[in-house]
Amino acid sequence: MFSTPLVIQVYKYMSLQEDHLGTGVWHMQQTSVEQLKQHAIELRKTAVTMVYEAQSGHPGGSLSAADVISALYFRELNVDPTNPKWEDRDRFVLSKGHVAPIQYAALALRGFVSNESVYTLRQYGSPFQGHPDMKKCPGIDISTGSLGQGLSCAVGMAIAGQRDEKDYRVFAMVGDGECQEGQIWEAIQAAVKYKLDNLIVFVDNNRLQIDGFCEDVMPLLDLEKKFDAFGFDTTRIDGHSMEQIVETLDTFAKQKNGKPKCIVCDTVKGKGVSYMEDQAAWHGTAPNKEEFELAIKELEGGLPV
């Protein structure tokens, strides 16, 4: 049902490198917490570089999401880079689609696309659109960009998996600001009604949106309690603690109890780049040369604990 010519075209465009393709099954469960942390730093560097090269894009929310993305792509998601549309794959929906750079970075490191190609972000003809485009980029399960909508699509995928008696799971990531959209709560209602325990929702709770702190723009109150009140199994973790992320994925997220799961991840917007941290101004701003070099230097030094 998908037009293969497009996908082939994308591969050609990206001139996939041998060393990133055909590596077969990733031995995910063997990826150690240490490796995941290392990957998260790589993802951050790649995402910041992409935004720097494009002089456009969203670094803040990419950096806050990096640790969860690392755990998903290098440990959790049952996907096959050589067959991105494999019908039994786990799905990942980046409902906060503006942080596409961090997902593209993961797709590259995981071998869906070549490492070099992602630096065409936001350029004419690039598969790496400003927001994820399932028609152009392998490994994207649904196009997003308009906030509040991706979670509904994730619910649709999870219903299909359930009805088809498939084992795949659907992971989604929403922003905290995004949770101001009414449609998010519509999707949550439906996930509970249809008992989608194959759906795992991460809230990237970085407390910021475009115009400032969510608390000031439109208070979200306690998202953990809200998801819980709507009928989700809910937990709250430090979204930068790889230990907690892995532990939560290994236990909490795997419960087959007829309830969808929500993991509220307390994060820092801009995490890992000192001058970006907790700054609304770095939501959608590209660093200049000096700022970029400082960012890479800081990231290479590792994250302060």
Add this chain to the structure above:
Amino acid sequence: MSVTKKAVEKKATRAAFGDEIVRLGESNKDIYVVDIDIGKSCKTDKFIEKFPMQHINVGIAEQNGAGIAAGLATTGKIPFISTYAVFGSLRMAEQIRQEVCYPNLNVKIACSHGGLTPGNDGGSHQAIEDMGVMRSFPNMTVIMGADYHSTRKLIAEAAAMYGPVYLRFTRDAVPMIYDENETFEIGKAKKLRDGEDIAIIANGDTVRLAIEAAEQLEQNGISVKLLDMHTIKPLDVEAVKDCLDIGRIITVEDHNILNGLGSAVAEVIAEAGKGQLARIGVQDRFGESAPYEKLLEINGITVEDIIAKANQLLTN
């Protein structure tokens, strides 16, 4: 083409959806219905009963319904979202744009209560701009059948093709026009009459009016070409161009005269640089509670209006 002479029998085209979707669901387990709490009214009840595992009811949450349908479509399902035209085209318009049309997913939006047909519900429920909105989205196909049988055929065609389709039905019963065996092709106008003096292009529930007007005009010695333009996008441009030699064209639609069939035909005529057009339709005004036929009358969408427009064009 064969027009049934017993044009007295009437059926709402939403009933065509209710019947056809059951037939489709039977032969294809990927056919899903996404209801939004108006299943009964939209005639999905038989489908629900027969295929509960192919049915989802999202409650009164149109936007989520559209998103869920998109998610289902990514897995190879063929979801039909079922609601009223005013909500299906407007409340979920952005969701349809972003999550259905932009990724070109195989989602069908099947809407009852098209145009002025929900007369007594009032202006809030009369969808006069829906086809215009849907026509603006790349990848979208926009269809309204003229009667029960043609609507069934067009629904089947929509299910068989890949990509987003907006289907619009009548709430109220409209006369049966076509024989059960008539075939229809999406994007191809159905020629109901050939003629030389004037061309009438109608769609949906106004085709019946155009047929009657054409018959009366013929009785007065005016030769009429009549097209049922069930698909307004992709428009059958060739069929419109074939009317340019006649030069006098009337469009008739139960939709705002802006952005619907009349506008689509006007675009072809303007680009061709020849021909005269008169548009009959809702006069860019909201409706009110009234019988459906009364609302048509207020907007000048009657047999008499079509005849008067024809005579006007002929004397110009």
